[in-house]
Amino acid sequence: MSSTWPLWEVFVRTRRGLSHGHVGSLHAPDAEMALRNARDLYTRRQEGVSIWVVASEDITASSPDERDSFFDPAADKVYRHPTFYDVPEDVEYL
Amino acid sequence: MTGLHTAYLLGLGDDALIYAQRLGEWLTHAPQIEEDMALGNVGLDLLGQARALLTRAGEVEGADPPRDEDALAMLRDEREFRNVQLVEQPRGDFAHEMARLLWFSTYQAELYARLVDSADETLAGVARKAVKEVDYHRDHATQWVLRLGDGTEESHARMQAALEAVQPYVAELGEDHDAARWAADQGIGVLPSTLVEPVTTAVHDVLARATLTVPDAPRWHARGGREGLHSEALGYLLAEMQHIARSHPGATW
Numbered sequence: 001m002s003s004t005w006p007l008w009e010v011f012v013r014t015r016r017g018l019s020h021g022h023v024g025s026l027h028a029p030d031a032e033m034a035l036r037n038a039r040d041l042y043t044r045r046q047e048g049v050s051i052w053v054v055a056s057e058d059i060t061a062s063s064p065d066e067r068d069s070f071f072d073p074a075a076d077k078v079y080r081h082p083t084f085y086d087v088p089e090d091v092e093y094l
Numbered sequence: 095m096t097g098l099h100t101a102y103l104l105g106l107g108d109d110a111l112i113y114a115q116r117l118g119e120w121l122t123h124a125p126q127i128e129e130d131m132a133l134g135n136v137g138l139d140l141l142g143q144a145r146a147l148l149t150r151a152g153e154v155e156g157a158d159p160p161r162d163e164d165a166l167a168m169l170r171d172e173r174e175f176r177n178v179q180l181v182e183q184p185r186g187d188f189a190h191e192m193a194r195l196l197w198f199s200t201y202q203a204e205l206y207a208r209l210v211d212s213a214d215e216t217l218a219g220v221a222r223k224a225v226k227e228v229d230y231h232r233d234h235a236t237q238w239v240l241r242l243g244d245g246t247e248e249s250h251a252r253m254q255a256a257l258e259a260v261q262p263y264v265a266e267l268g269e270d271h272d273a274a275r276w277a278a279d280q281g282i283g284v285l286p287s288t289l290v291e292p293v294t295t296a297v298h299d300v301l302a303r304a305t306l307t308v309p310d311a312p313r314w315h316a317r318g319g320r321e322g323l324h325s326e327a328l329g330y331l332l333a334e335m336q337h338i339a340r341s342h343p344g345a346t347w
Contacts, residue, residue: 005126026128033237037128039230040135 007056008034010041012048020052031055095280100155101176101273102283103217104166105320106205107147108177111167112328113198114140115335119185129188132234136195139227146220153216168339172322172329176273179316180263182328189249189256192238197260199231200296201267204289213281236300243304254306262312268293271320 005027011020023042028034034053043051062070074080117137124130148163155161161169180194206228209221242253268290277283298308316325338345 027126028128029241033241036234036237037132040131041128044135 005029008038008053009056009059010034010038011052011054012038012042013050014047015049017048020050023047025056028053095276096154096156098273098276099214099280099282100151101320102277103147103151103154103214105176105271105273106217107144107151107166108175109181109198109202110140110147111144112175112177112331113181114138114144115331116181116183116185117191120191123185125188133191136231136234139224139231143220143224143227146216150214150216150220164339168336172324172332174322175324175328175332176320176322177324177328178263178266178319179325179328180260180266182319182324182331183263184327186256186259187252188238189242189252190259192235192242193253193256193260194263195231196235196239196297196300197264197267197293199228199235201289201293202228203232204292204296205284208284211281212283217282239300239306240304243301243306250305253304257301257306258309261309262315265312265315266317266319269317269320273320 006029007025008028008031009025010023012023013020026034026037026041028037031053035051038051038053042048114137117133117140120133120137121130124133144167145163148166152161152163152166180198183194185191202224206221206224210218210225212218212221239253242249244250245253268286270285270287274283274286278285301308318324
């Protein structure tokens with residue numbers, strides 16, 4: 001039976017968080033039950049106030065083989081970080 | 095009338111305690127580990143309710159020496175338990191558990207919704223917390239009854255058979271008894287017979303949506319749990335549940 005239930009990825013937004021973060025995966029027969037299983041498995045200790053579930057098969061992921069071409073070219077582009085501005089002294093909370 | 099007050103609280107507490115024990119048996123036996131967790135969670139909610147209710151029962155009883163939650167849970171014998179026979183029945187298959195959980199959680203939902211106004215402040219507090227828990231139990235059972243009933247030919251047949259098997263144990267939930275009559279008079283409790291209509295309507299609604307048939311009224315139905323009369327199953331359950339506490343009195347960790 002276990003082989004017939006699809007896998008779901010679970011995303012939880014914490015009480016103070018602004019976005020949902022991936023917390024793990026689980027098996028469930030459909031999306032509604034996945035949501036409930038997620039509640040039981042991943043919010044047992046009040047970890048969150050909102051849950052998303054996504055069928056794992058619906059996720060398109062980058063491949064480890066593509067890591068070099070995907071990510072390495074960004075390594076030498078320091079000018080993309082906002083570190084070249086002079087911040088006036090009386091600007092707070094920046 | 096502390097005797098009737100105590101008896102009423104014991105009825106509520108024992109329902110929760112004994113069903114928690116049965117639900118705990120599902121760990122490692124459910125169809126999926128996710129369902130192990132779900133049923134374990136439901137059981138733990140019920141155990142929490144049982145602890146508060148038995149503690150309160152011990153306070154009201156005022157025995158000398160006083161009996162706390164542990165004494166009441168672990169050191170009473172079968173005839174002193176006041177749970178309905180529905181919750182003590184041995185674990186059947188998964189469909190049986192969903193049939194039992196649907197009836198029991200619907201009953202508890204209606205019951206606690208009224209107990210939030212109890213004249214017994216502690217009981218009202220337990221009810222306020224439990225309402226949300228029970229709402230989830232009911233949803234869980236509903237989701238599964240819908241899926242199994244309106245699923246495959248096999249799941250439909252087994253869900254229907256489970257409903258038939260559970261049916262003789264349903265009526266006892268709605269039967270009035272001395273402690274409940276007294277508690278209802280005092281504004282402390284709820285008269286079980288007033289719950290029959292809303293509970294039955296709610297469950298039958300789920301069955302209809304699940305394409306299941308309401309079972310015929312059973313020729314025999316369980317009775318007597320509130321007076322301490324139980325089926326064979328409770329003795330075995332208590333032997334397992336109480337054996338550590340009785341073998342090592344006062345043990346802690």
